Amino acid sequence: xxxxxxxxxxxxxxxxxxxxxxxxxxxxxxxxxxxxxxxxxxxxxxxxxxxxxxxxxxxxxxxxxxxxxxxxxxxxxxxxxxxxxxxxxxxxxxxxxxxxxxxxxxxxxxxxxxxxxxxxxxxxxxxxxxxxxxxxxxxxxxxxxxxxxxxxxxxxxxxxxxxxxxxxxxxxxxxxxxxxxxxxxxxxxxxxxxxxxxxxxxxxxxxxxxxxxxxxxxxxxxxxxxxxxxxxxxxxxxxxxxxxxxxxxxxxxxxxxxxxxxxxxxxxxxxxxxxxxxxxxxxxxxxxxxxxxxxxxxxxxxxxxxxxxxxxxxxxxxxxx
Ligand SMILES: Cc1cc2nc3c(=O)[nH]c(=O)nc-3n(C[C@H](O)[C@H](O)[C@H](O)COP(=O)(O)OP(=O)(O)OC[C@H]3O[C@@H](n4cnc5c(N)ncnc54)[C@H](O)[C@@H]3O)c2cc1C
Numbered sequence: 368x369x370x371x372x373x374x375x376x377x378x379x380x381x382x383x384x385x386x387x388x389x390x391x392x393x394x395x396x397x398x399x400x401x402x403x404x405x406x407x408x409x410x411x412x413x414x415x416x417x418x419x420x421x422x423x424x425x426x427x428x429x430x431x432x433x434x435x436x437x438x439x440x441x442x443x444x445x446x447x448x449x450x451x452x453x454x455x456x457x458x459x460x461x462x463x464x465x466x467x468x469x470x471x472x473x474x475x476x477x478x479x480x481x482x483x484x485x486x487x488x489x490x491x492x493x494x495x496x497x498x499x500x501x502x503x504x505x506x507x508x509x510x511x512x513x514x515x516x517x518x519x520x521x522x523x524x525x526x527x528x529x530x531x532x533x534x535x536x537x538x539x540x541x542x543x544x545x546x547x548x549x550x551x552x553x554x555x556x557x558x559x560x561x562x563x564x565x566x567x568x569x570x571x572x573x574x575x576x577x578x579x580x581x582x583x584x585x586x587x588x589x590x591x592x593x594x595x596x597x598x599x600x601x602x603x604x605x606x607x608x609x610x611x612x613x614x615x616x617x618x619x620x621x622x623x624x625x626x627x628x629x630x631x632x633x634x635x636x637x638x639x640x641x642x643x644x645x646x647x648x649x650x651x652x653x654x655x656x657x658x659x660x661x662x663x664x665x666x667x668x669x670x671x672x673x674x675x676x677x678x679x680x681x682x683x684x685x686x687x688x
Contacts, residue, residue: 369398371452371512373443373463374415374423376407381414384458384517386524389418391517392456393527394485400424401533402446404439405431409535416530427537434462435550440469442540447474452512454491459519467514478514479506483521496521519611520618564613567596570624572615572642574600576631576652576671580608585675586630592682598622598642600632616641630671634659651675 372392374385392399399419403412404426412423426442443466447455455470457463464480471478479495483503486492490507496518497504508515564570571590573583583597590597598615599608615622617637623644630651632638639662642648650663651671660666667674 368453369400369450370395371443371447371450371455372399372401372420373439373455373457373466374401374403374411374420375458375460375462376403376405376411379407379410381411381418382458382460383524384460384463384519386418387520387522388456388458388463388517389415389420390524391482391485391515391522392454393419395454395487395491397453397487398422400450400452402426402442404442405434409537412535413532416532417526418524419527419530420533422534422536425535425537427539428542430542430547431540433551435547436462436465436469437546437549438540438542439466440473441542441546443467443470444473445540446538447512453487454485454513454515457514457516459517459521463516467516471514474514476510476512476514477508478516479508480516481518482515483518485515491515562594562596564596564598564615564620564622567622567624569593569595569626569628570598570615570622570642570645571595571628571630572598572600572632573603573609573630573671574632574638575602575606577603577608578631578672582672583608585672585679589628589675589679589682592679592686593626595624595628600635600638614641629659629663630675632659633657634662 370392372389375382398421401415401420401423408425415423424446457467467478481496482493484494490509491513493506495504571586573586586597599613601614603609604611604614617640619641621641625646627642627645628649647664650659650666651674653670655668
């Protein structure tokens with residue numbers, strides 16, 4: 368048997384989340400085959416030997432130039448019908464999870480997302496992340512092939528020794544119009560402040576206490592006054608309020624600013640791992656018992672929706688005078 372891994376090309380290389388998916392797949396102890404769809408697939412395939420891939424399959428169809436979840440799922444199911452893998456593993460990206468959800472629906476199989484460990488067997492035993500990182504679930508996954516994705520940034524990507532370049536095969540999936548009904552039609556670049564989180568002298572960071580993606584507007588305003596970067600906790604990225612690139616912590620960016628302002632962040636060890644290099648930490652939290660206070664140099668106890676705009680207003684006044 369083999370394990371089929373969906374690999375996302377990233378400008379001719381392989382993206383980091385796919386390398387993590389390959390590391391998770393290696394835990395199953397079977398030969399790995401990779402599926403690459405979209406631009407840059409053929410270029411990226413060559414480097415997969417170092418990650419344990421023995422054969423890479425590059426989907427060949429000009430209609431796969433733009434991401435289309437149904438079409439990617441068709442590539443997976445077409446290939447799986449030939450290879451009969453014991454498991455199909457996808458990266459813990461939006462695309463990886465979306466494609467495997469389509470595959471599960473088409474094949475009538477369950478799908479376990481956000482896995483951190485897998486153990487071969489029937490059923491397969493796995494550990495996966497639930498509830499925004501606050502719970503690790505031990506589960507058994509029935510069904511063949513087993514469908515799983517890796518938890519983003521919780522499985523270390525690695526290489527294997529002495530691996531040869533994989534055999535690269537091209538194949539033409541049998542796409543029909545319905546597979547392409549939903550597809551990306553346009554890319555819009557994200558607007559950023561241009562201040563790198565890792566390098567910023569001041570970081571204004573938000574956690575679950577911020578309440579929503581929109582709630583970050585007051586943090587953005589404060590950050591603008593301080594020429595700061597905006598960061599966040601893992602709960603925030605898991606909820607989709609901010610991108611993973613903004614996450615501070617063990618599985619995010621490690622920051623070492625002069626000042627780290629933690630707004631509505633409880634101070635879990637995994638978060639502190641990313642900001643303990645700060646010279647000073649200011650915590651703004653409504654809970655006087657929050658663990659972050661043990662790491663903080665200064666604290667303001669109260670509602671951040673009142674405190675953060677008040678600080679911004681004072682800074683504006685000071686600048687105007
Ligand atoms: C393997 C692993 C890796 C992880 N990696 C990371 C990581 O890299 N980074 C990370 O951040 N987490 C990481 N986590 C998750 C971490 O354990 C915590 O779950 C997470 O940091 C909690 O985020 P939070 O502080 O935003 O939320 P919570 O713990 O829910 O805290 C919310 C805080 O907001 C306060 N609050 C609520 N409302 C208000 C208000 N109106 N005003 C002021 N304060 C308010 C509350 O009092 C509370 O203290 C990881 C977990 C695991 C298992």
